[in-house]
Amino acid sequence: MNFDFSPEEQKFADEVEAWLVENHDPVVMDHHRENFTQLSDTPERRAFMKKLAAKNWLGMSWPKQYGGQEIEGVYEYILNEALSKHAAPQIGKGIGIIGKTLIRHGNEKLKKEFLPKILSAEVEFAVGYSEPQAGSDAANMQLKAEKVDGGWKLNGQKMWTTSAHFADWYWLGARTDPDKPKHDGLSLFLIPMDHPGLEIQSLPTIGKDTTNQVFFEDVFVPDDYLVGKRGKGFQMISEALDLERFTLFTLSPISNRSEVLVDWVKKAKRDDKPLKDDANVRRMIAHIMTDTAVAKGLSTRFVCAAKSGGKPPTIESSQYKLFTTTLSQRVCKDALDIQGHEGTIMEGQDDAPILGRFEGAYRATMNETVGGGSSEIQKNIIARRHLGLPKNF
């Protein structure tokens, strides 16, 4: 048992930390965006991603033949935690689910076209799985892919495509085989985001980023841009999630938020008395810090399970996601309760406590227990796979 990084891992963590301090950019690294800075559509963010690429920090775990370094996934975990600690954009879905799926299942043309561009941060992806009738029931995608000469014709609608308004390429699932059982009738496609017939409609949220719905009208996709085997879409989506446990939801933004709250409480006064002497406030802080320590424990647990290289740490990552996203919201809620009426002053105004960090975070984190597999889906996974309860829901 050892709770420290190995000397090599620690050296890498120190190197990343020093680099992030040296390359601090307030436009790119904005703590008020919590862990969503990778959703900023700014030239500064794109430039920052290129700097990460120049450091050879993108695709570290990829095979050498595709430009990677074949090093342990734990280094990507260390990198993402450091990035999100500084509110910098994380390495994201191109390196993760898309790159890794292409490496395992893509044809040579797709590998040649996309893998180098992913490593050099020259391509941005949007991911389209959700649909009006496919939320938690992800395998229920209905977007129709009809076989036509030389390719596929797509018609239908996607929901919750967060990066659609600035991405270059769309990675999506569609139903190629409607007569087969629902898990066996899906295939994955890559489409340029500016393709004729794609209409992107913004869906503003109470967070800082818009999400989008995307409509497909007779969108033609050449055969080459069907990823992997026809009908294996859902299996590839599930496999990619298992491959990507290291770059899940990061803990650093929550630890950072707890620290910011503690620093504020230490200095704040109410009715001329130090707020930190208030017994209720002390109690809330004790629980926030304790639960943050438990979240770190659950994160250590899945990192160690992933490192061991056995079966994918599905249970560990579900437990981590369930606990940590719930905690993330509770930290924001407790912070507002501690701030009282002043907590309601909207973010972005100088008069708000901590510039409204928690007013904003309270809104921004609302979706964390829903997106990426809701808390209820995580509990289903834990119930079935960890506790062996009957599969009846």
Add this chain to the structure above:
Amino acid sequence: MDLDWTDEQQMIIDMTRSMLEEYSTSEVVRSQEDDPRGYPDALWKQMSELGLNGLLIPESHGGGGQTLLEGALVYEELGRAMAPTPHFVSSVMSAGVLLAAGSDAQKNEWLVRIANGDAILTPAWLEPERGCGEAGVALSAEKDGGDYILNGRKRSVAFASSAARLIVLARSDAGVDLFLVDPNSKGVVRKQLLSQGREAQYQVDFDGVRVGAGDRIGAAGSGWTTWSDVMHQGIILLAAQAIGGANRCLEETVEFSKERIQFDKPLGAFQALAHYMADASTEIDGGRVLVHEAAWNHAAGRSIARLAPMAKLFCCETYRETTRICAQIWGGVAFTIEYDQQMFFRRAKQLQLSWWDTPFLEELIAADVLDN
């Protein structure tokens, strides 16, 4: 980072579990509830023979010289088996106090005997209408020539009926002092008070009890520092005990929920109930890592000022909450004496309120976070 056990650590787990499965069965645990002595000879003898009673005592004093990490492994098993033993009061707290502050003579007299289970020592700490912090220690120790005279009342003194010595926290003119007191001394009266966890607990009155200066442990006025230091170590083990109890309670409930049919379905197929169990498993698995992190930090010579109270706070609440939701799944039978669930339910709350309770732990953490 790795969370794997060494082969030796795994051996300690396996050995402890299989011994407890034989010597701390449900029947044994039930037989010791409200018993004035409160622990069975057979179990205690086994624990001594396996070296568990001296596990944390240095080899130079006849123990196994293991770290808190090994201690946590054993305590998870003790919690799992609800083992009725004076191990915590004697081998952890009393031995810990002697190791931290005892004179060579005191160590030589007691540690070997604690390690081999021949002597049981127990702390006499809490008092009526007083809290579990330093200010709570009010039993008076008045100087009388070279001696001290103790007057006052102690509560929650576990296994006092078997104790060769009590380690009494008392208030002298120097502050809090610790004294080794023979419970058979003139003026000491022990009275059993039944408790929710049904452990052998005593109220002990001290009426003009004379104690020699040589029975004071450590320098005058240093008692609370010693006690607090040993408590920080002890509560990590209690957190492990809580995880062990919670985990077994959940395991038994999960199995039950697969077999019990209502509305033509096993209970575990109802999402409302499955989600209770998924929540409990997440908190148990998370709490366990926190316990191990605290124990590992102590073993590595690092501070446990924050991690130790966090571990007990979280794990004891997890144990309590687990027993509550498990009762929902068992239904009415959980309320009956016949089923074991009620034993976990009562012990969970007792453990949460014992040693350092929730408000005290919260304040320890808050002070470390906000005041330093």
